[in-house]
Amino acid sequence: MxxxxxxxxxxxxxxxxxxxxxxxxxxxxxxxxxxxxxxxxxxxxxxxxxxxxxxxxxxxxxxxxxxxxxxxxxxxxxxxxxxxxxxAEDLSGYPIQKPQIFPCKIDDLTYLSNDVLRVSLRLPTGKKLSYRAGQHIDITAAGGLTRSYSLARGISSGGALELHVRKVGGGLMSNYWFSEAKSGDLLRINGPKGTFFLRDVGGLDLVFLATGTGIAPIRAILEDLNRVGELEKPASVSVYWGGRRLQDLYLDKSEFKEGVNYCPTLSRGDASWDGPREYVQNLALMHGGPLSNVRVYACGSSTMIEDARLRFVNAGLKPEHFIFDAFVPSF
Ligand SMILES: Cc1cc2nc3c(=O)[nH]c(=O)nc-3n(C[C@H](O)[C@H](O)[C@H](O)COP(=O)(O)OP(=O)(O)OC[C@H]3O[C@@H](n4cnc5c(N)ncnc54)[C@H](O)[C@@H]3O)c2cc1C
CATH class of the missing domain: 3.10.20.30 (Beta-grasp domain)
Known part of the structure; x- marks a missing residue:
């Protein structure tokens, strides 16, 4: 030892x-x-x-x-x-549940867009997953294939286990979700995992950056943010959500409650799109003022995260104030 x-x-x-x-x-x-x-x-x-x-x-x-x-x-x-x-940053002051393994069943599968599926899961009666909004779980399907997915609902939802799964062309788990999965299928989950959850927020300007299904854990965080006490409230909350086409912004804007500055953006929007055509990180930096009071939470593609981190840090954000969850492929 x-x-x-x-x-x-x-x-x-x-x-x-x-x-x-x-x-x-x-x-x-x-x-x-x-x-x-x-x-x-x-x-x-x-x-x-x-x-x-x-x-x-x-x-x-x-x-x-x-x-x-x-x-x-x-x-x-x-x-x-x-x-x-x-x-290394010590987050022990934010206690989290140790990962546990549970069997679960698919409760419902609903298309949120052509290539994003909402997966609702059901745990055995009496079992509950305790987690912090923003964390992810590992899911194992029949045959042992395992992939990570972020939980899309906060704990204030009463324990609804919901995932937003994007179809990856040629992907093994994508093939399961989009061609084979059906209600009642038995799966195994292992979680909660990861440290993409809110740190202290009192008086801070929170900037959330998401691409594609990277909005899932941010939606969970926003849901639970409503529960924090008045004294701990952030000074402001902005959400920059980006995709290529309109269908990539698969949640209705009503999901982003009053008090949240919601800024959708498309890199390849068609003629009907009259919103910004910028990358989320560029848009956020264009809108923002001084970064000393800002905490950035970024989730989605590693390309966005790497570029956003570089740009925000170059603009004066402390590296430790850029918290991220990159949806990297498995081995
Ligand atoms: C912490 C974490 C949380 C995640 N949360 C979510 C989530 O909430 N929703 C979600 O849809 N996905 C999420 N992912 C990604 C997910 O775990 C899988 O990687 C993804 O679903 C692809 O799996 P697959 O089996 O279909 O593809 P694979 O069979 O693993 O890969 C097929 C091919 O596609 C490439 N590929 C795989 N993933 C990607 C990608 N993201 N972008 C570009 N190319 C890729 C691979 O390199 C490979 O060439 C998360 C990943 C991590 C690490």
Missing amino acids: NKITLFNTGKVFEIRSGQSVLDAALDAGILLEYACKTGRCGSCKSRLISGKTKLLYEETSLTSAELDEGWFLSCSRTSFDADLEII
């Missing part, structure tokens, strides 16, 4: 041989940022101060400059027979 010291908090935890730094922290009850756990999304980017690490997964979301500066992904590395000192 080796030890890891979280340099920024002084917390110390143990790591087993071959275990990822992230899993070692989670096992010790220390919540570090994470999402995909396969080295692809970059949510668990951390910094190595001392010690040697060994690669478990290729860190595809880090640039060579970041690797040279000592950045690493906590999901992708274990210790190389040495104690480690690292810097």
Whole structure:
């Protein structure tokens, strides 16, 4: 067993041989940022101060400059027979439920657009999934195929488990959802997972960026945002949702309640579209003022997230104030 010291908090935890730094922290009850756990999304980017690490997964979301500066992904590395000192954001102050495995059944399947399906799931009687709005679950279908999907409803919905699934051409799970799935199918869920949930919001300007089904966890967050006490209320809430065509904006604008500055945008809208034709990140930066009071929550394609992060940070946003969930493909 080796030890890891979280340099920024002084917390110390143990790591087993071959275990990822992230899993070692989670096992010790220390919540570090994470999402995909396969080295692809970059949510668990951390910094190595001392010690040697060994690669478990290729860190595809880090640039060579970041690797040279000592950045690493906590999901992708274990210790190389040495104690480690690292810097990583500690979210333990936001308690979350440990992931659990449940059987579930498909309750309903409804097309929200040509290529987005709303999947409603039902847990066995008496079982309830406890989660923070914004988190995702892993779903396993017959045959063992597993993919991650964000929960599209907040806990204030009374436990409705709803997913928004986009069809990916040639995708294995997409083929199941869009060609084979039917009400009553038995599936397995493992969750809640990830750390895409609201941090403190009191007095802050919240900027949500979404592409496609990236709106699903943001919709859940907005639903639960109505529950926060008056003292903790954000100063403002803006939602920038982008797609290529009109059908990509598959939720009615009435979903975005009064008090939310809702800004839909299309990159390839047809002649009937009289709204903006900008990427969400560009539109948000055009509208915004100083970034010191802003917290950005971005979800959807990794292309949008990488570009948005770069642009917001270059414009003065602190990197830790850009929270994201990238819908990266599985292996
Ligand atoms: C944390 C997390 C949350 C997610 N939440 C959602 C969600 O709420 N809704 C949702 O629709 N999806 C979500 N995804 C994506 C989802 O898990 C699957 O990756 C997606 O449904 C494709 O699976 P598939 O089996 O159909 O395709 P696969 O068989 O895995 O892939 C088929 C081909 O398509 C490519 N591909 C796969 N996914 C994408 C993509 N997103 N963009 C471009 N190319 C792709 C692959 O590289 C491969 O070449 C999430 C992913 C993560 C990591």
